[in-house]
Amino acid sequence: MGKNGRVPAPNEPVTTFAALLTDEGRSLLAELRDHDPARELATATRLRRDHPAELVSAALGMARLRQRAVAKFGAEDAYRMFFTPNGVEQSTRRSVADYRAARFAALGIRSVADLCCGIGGDAIALARLGIRVLAVDRDPLTCEVARANAEALGLAELIEVRCADVAEVDTAGYDAVFVDPARRGGRGRIFDPEAYSPPLSWAIEAARRAPHAALKIAPGVPHEAIPDDAEAEWISDGGDVKEAVLWFGTAPGARRATLLPGGHSLVGAGLPDPSVRAVGRYLYEPDGAVIRAHLVADVASGFSGSGLIDETIAYVTADELRATDYASAYEITDVLPFNLKKLKALLRERKVGVVTVKKRGSAVEPEELRKKLKLEGPNSCVIVLTRAAGAPVMLLGHAVSA
Numbered sequence: 001m002g003k004n005g006r007v008p009a010p011n012e013p014v015t016t017f018a019a020l021l022t023d024e025g026r027s028l029l030a031e032l033r034d035h036d037p038a039r040e041l042a043t044a045t046r047l048r049r050d051h052p053a054e055l056v057s058a059a060l061g062m063a064r065l066r067q068r069a070v071a072k073f074g075a076e077d078a079y080r081m082f083f084t085p086n087g088v089e090q091s092t093r094r095s096v097a098d099y100r101a102a103r104f105a106a107l108g109i110r111s112v113a114d115l116c117c118g119i120g121g122d123a124i125a126l127a128r129l130g131i132r133v134l135a136v137d138r139d140p141l142t143c144e145v146a147r148a149n150a151e152a153l154g155l156a157e158l159i160e161v162r163c164a165d166v167a168e169v170d171t172a173g174y175d176a177v178f179v180d181p182a183r184r185g186g187r188g189r190i191f192d193p194e195a196y197s198p199p200l201s202w203a204i205e206a207a208r209r210a211p212h213a214a215l216k217i218a219p220g221v222p223h224e225a226i227p228d229d230a231e232a233e234w235i236s237d238g239g240d241v242k243e244a245v246l247w248f249g250t251a252p253g254a255r256r257a258t259l260l261p262g263g264h265s266l267v268g269a270g271l272p273d274p275s276v277r278a279v280g281r282y283l284y285e286p287d288g289a290v291i292r293a294h295l296v297a298d299v300a301s302g303f304s305g306s307g308l309i310d311e312t313i314a315y316v317t318a319d320e321l322r323a324t325d326y327a328s329a330y331e332i333t334d335v336l337p338f339n340l341k342k343l344k345a346l347l348r349e350r351k352v353g354v355v356t357v358k359k360r361g362s363a364v365e366p367e368e369l370r371k372k373l374k375l376e377g378p379n380s381c382v383i384v385l386t387r388a389a390g391a392p393v394m395l396l397g398h399a400v401s402a
Contacts, residue, residue: 082119091118111132113178134169179214235289269298274301276308276311313386
């Protein structure tokens, strides 16, 4: 039901969005670029004196979405683009889309069928490299938004937007297929790949029919769900794991971790798990993409005499400091059984007022620990709450760079 009990017409969201593409709508959006959400009521009241109430509401909603989208797309693109709430939430961040588009281009791909295109983030990245894109989505509003984005960024000649069920689209004339299934439902994030829309099994079959393909999936996908003929790549950006991608037509069976913004890419060599050893002078914390890709052993192999501190914990220890793009390094000064009273006394003695708390395999919550420590002093340290050889420990030290 809409306001006053009115049932919205099926195409009403599309009609409302279309009003934002008029001169009046664009003028309102330009005026709202830097608006303060805390003053939205006053802003809406003022604007409604000169503009229809529904257009003002739509413009304010789009202004909020643009502000949220800056983190993913950058201000230059975000304030020219159009969004839906789901589109902002589920779209690929620009750095990741640009990286994936560059991989397609390096394969010699000149045309891509982008299935489940959403608001067009990946289609835009592909088109910017001169790749022709068929962007398909079954939601009429999403398609209109994707079409408007292609137009706004000057890419309409390279991006054809089609409103259709992806299962009914013939992709035979395209060099590659890209599928980004919906991984959120009415109850939030979906963890079962067969509950994606469309299901992962359908996406895999669509990929196998194309010369090349990439399927975007959740980074927590079980490795046993990855088909043998796919290359699996986990991508992190700024240290946060963003997604996993199954590539077809590249390197079947390979496991890869890629770290952005540097573009460092580690391909697994199928090494056995490192042995467990006592905590040494240095602790290495592999990037999340490395851990998800099960490539901790590949990182550990770069350090002489290295090993895991615990067979279930992805911390590597060694007695040497060596540069690596795939892990953060810490020099460890203290290895102690976890004891809050002793930790407080030690930090007080060393006049530590600032701590960075890291945890892996510990039930202690960092924020709760900080409250209990009651820190004072000019010095700082890193506290790692974890397990070593099966026992809870606290490691004290500081970040270092080789």
